[in-house]
Amino acid sequence: MLLPLTILVLHGPNLNLLGQREPGIYGSLTLAAINELLVAEGLRLQATVLPVQSNHEGVLVDAIHEALGKYQGILINAGAYTHTSVALRDAIAGVNLPTVEVHLSNIYRREDFRHHSYIAPVVIGQISGFGVQSYLLGFQALVHHLRAGNGKS
Numbered sequence: 001m002l003l004p005l006t007i008l009v010l011h012g013p014n015l016n017l018l019g020q021r022e023p024g025i026y027g028s029l030t031l032a033a034i035n036e037l038l039v040a041e042g043l044r045l046q047a048t049v050l051p052v053q054s055n056h057e058g059v060l061v062d063a064i065h066e067a068l069g070k071y072q073g074i075l076i077n078a079g080a081y082t083h084t085s086v087a088l089r090d091a092i093a094g095v096n097l098p099t100v101e102v103h104l105s106n107i108y109r110r111e112d113f114r115h116h117s118y119i120a121p122v123v124i125g126q127i128s129g130f131g132v133q134s135y136l137l138g139f140q141a142l143v144h145h146l147r148a149g150n151g152k153s
């Protein structure tokens with residue numbers, strides 16, 4: 001029998017606008033459609049997916065804290081907070097849950113200020129530049145990591 005897993009999927013600021021603006025950079029799928037794909041992939045992999053989106057840094061920090069004891073891992077697209085938030089980095093390091101960072105766009109091909117991620121040093125790994133596939137690949141990698149016996153990051 002497979003280890004039952006529950007994964008918190010965190011979407012940061014402005015990602016609620018997906019599918020409505022800037023399809024050239026972020027694709028034409030809505031956030032709801034991305035969540036549906038993740039839930040479907042979760043069914044395939046026997047892992048429950050709980051998606052949360054917030055435009056507020058503190059709400060994201062609280063969600064990370066509340067993940068302890070409820071979720072085995074976190075998949076996060078921190079949006080612009082990737083490049084600014086020591087608070088998110090400290091929260092991820094603080095709960096010590098295996099976390100994978102994803103980005104729709106390739107942040108290293110964009111403006112210089114997007115090249116640095118505050119959270120990259122405290123996550124298992126990062127997938128950037130594959131659109132919605134970044135989420136799916138990141139999710140698969142996280143499930144694989146957890147099933148391989150890596151309960152801590």
Ligand code: CA2
Binds near residue numbers: 017018020022106
């Ligand atoms: O590529 C990504 O996934 C990002 O995390 C997206 C963030 C950006 O600040 C990061 O550098 C890279 C921005 C998300 C904003 O999403 C929008 C979607 C539609 C319209 C406007 C913004």
